[in-house]
Amino acid sequence: MSLAMTEDEITLAIVQAIKEGKKNTVQDLLYELHPYDIAQQYRHLPIKHRSKFLLSISLEQLTGFINELEKEEQLDILYKLGIEKTTEVLDLMENDDLANLLTDLEPDKIEELLSGMKEEESEIVQNLMNYPSETAGRIMNNRYVWIDEHYTVREAVDKLKDFAELAQYLNYLYVIDQDKKLVGVVSYKDLLLADLYDKIEDIMFSRVVKVDVLTDQEEVAKLIRRYDFVAMPVVEDDNHLVGIITVDDIIDVVIQEANEDIEKLSASGKAIDFNTKPWVAAYRRLPWLILLLLIGLVSGSIIDGFSATIEKVIALTFFMPMIAGMTGNTGTQSLAVVVRGLVSKDLDFKESLKLILRELWVGIIIGIICAIMISIIAVVWKGKVIGLIVGSSLLLTLIIGTLAGTIIPLVLYKFNVDPAVASGPLITTLNDILSLLIYFGIATMFISKYSEILL
């Protein structure tokens, strides 16, 4: 019915059906829509029709599209639904999505929401929320099918049929032994090709790639990419299977981690999106800016220390922003290479050394080229001595800046600190300060030697 209709036509038809109180028509209209599209319909619906819409659609449709909404919208809907229907929805929601929804709510609000749920489900969710954030345990769900190693293929297929709903997304069954330990995996394809009376333990793969509940989510993403998996089993303690992580959640992890890298590299403050309130965004950015302000004062006092030199040759100040900017930038370039390289690859000591040497060469090459360019310009503009000072300073600061941008994140990585932190503040500052010291240091030296030419 809805196939040939545009989204706007569907919205109109829904409003019509709601007004006439035809629940079935509403459900039929939504039948071929994906949860995301139902969510879009909900957002386009006039506010006065929303409550009725929620009561018209099926529980599965409701649960599906709630997952697509922002947290605040979700809570608003649960409030509109009332406690009884809310409980039914929560029972149907995936545990990881639910845990995510509950995170950061007030404790008594959580208790209220969980109290109506089936005890078993509620325990699982509370259990999930106990794992540290950004670990495998926190993002796993329990929508998978396990089979016993002693099953026949026929028994496995029967179980798969019974739990088809759970198995929709996957193409593997996980095999456990009597102690619920993970001992193997069987693909649907292998089931299809095997004889019905084969034993699972004879056809399964027993070398299972898995992660521990406490594994960092970034590590899980690396493994799933490496093996091109759709899902990854999660074990606890002594190899007990407790959940799986699916690739759709991993895409979100990858984007989240990339955003975190960018936030740190651009020193732009945690988790600011289009909906963040101004004072929250300002609050999250201020620490970086205040840090930079203090750092700027350090630069200031360095310049202050050289004010005798500057007073003699004001022209020195003209090149100051350029030298500081270039040094900061070459450092950031190296830093970005290191931080993003580590997303896909681990580095041992030998490889780190190789990388440092590579960057040293890069620093030397760009240092020489830029130094020659700026020397020519500076000589023409302000004379030989200034040209010599600016050129030699730039050569030196570019090499040092490149090395700092490489070595500092590698050292942090070695000590298990996220190298992206070494960004905005640390490297830019260090390079700022170093470049000013080198520039004015060289200038002071030259000027005391050649002051008769200059003055």
Add this chain to the structure above:
Amino acid sequence: MSLAMTEDEITLAIVQAIKEGKKNTVQDLLYELHPYDIAQQYRHLPIKHRSKFLLSISLEQLTGFINELEKEEQLDILYKLGIEKTTEVLDLMENDDLANLLTDLEPDKIEELLSGMKEEESEIVQNLMNYPSETAGRIMNNRYVWIDEHYTVREAVDKLKDFAELAQYLNYLYVIDQDKKLVGVVSYKDLLLADLYDKIEDIMFSRVVKVDVLTDQEEVAKLIRRYDFVAMPVVEDDNHLVGIITVDDIIDVVIQEANEDIEKLSASGKAIDFNTKPWVAAYRRLPWLILLLLIGLVSGSIIDGFSATIEKVIALTFFMPMIAGMTGNTGTQSLAVVVRGLVSKDLDFKESLKLILRELWVGIIIGIICAIMISIIAVVWKGKVIGLIVGSSLLLTLIIGTLAGTIIPLVLYKFNVDPAVASGPLITTLNDILSLLIYFGIATMFISKYSEILL
């Protein structure tokens, strides 16, 4: 056999088996390993054993692990294999991986590699390579199973069994009509639950989410995330099904796009990884640095223009790096928020305006706080007038910097230019220049008014 063995033990056993010429033992040792792990084994193998290793393993194992290697390693292996075996491997490789391998090779090298392949396969690959890079057509593959809309469920299941190898990764069958047009999808689950004699056209979903061959890969990633799909069908011309894009490739797209954003935001040059040669890396970074150098000279000439003011009050130079740095940073912060926000969400005019207003407020809040802090410090350090100059300049430059960092990328986005480009150079420069003009402009004004207090 290999289950209880560590990776090193497997390597040793492989070397032993190669020495004894036992091909079957080598293949058995690798049986339970994933392609990535076989690739690791290959890398750990002493070089002198590698050729024999390649000849010992099965064609499937060979094809699988080659995909896990870097391009140079792949070409090295193909060279080692000789033309005949290479052809067999290429026939088995996924088309998108093959197209990827061939990209950037010399034309006659491509011809040589493709010439031995089955004509049909070779045509498909050449066809793929004709699509622009970073489009759906370039990253799609043809490892999917299609069925006719008039099939019964039984016929569909039979076809699925015959092509089980292709269907391993998916959980949908794509339904086409007699013109090969995509008309629906059926999930494996629906097949499992339906009656064997149901018609496919009666149980399929006909509202198919799909993309065109020319759709940007970033857009495909957005859709796959939105719908939590494992794969997305790709159509050409008049809805003809020509391939699918699988989620494992999408994860790579997401990471690649994040890296590109970071490269642009940090102005660090395209595609530099740990293996890039120094002169290549230097060559890719130099354009940005040279641009920054020229920009630095513009800042320099602005300062030059104000040298009369500076000569009167050298202390002004102390706060110069701080003001330029803070303005640049607040601009980058806003830019990062816009660029990353657009990864997950599209913005219309109304939402853009809302975002600009939000950032204006952020600029005002951080401007006021930072201005008060620096005024106090500057008054104590250098006196009232300097304090007033520095404080009012910082307030103004922070507000302007924040707005520039928001509005410029939004305008570029509106005109379909990647907003991340607006990064390093454009915004930092603009903010550098604006901040110097404002700072020295205000200073000149104040000093001409209050020169009797200062001098």
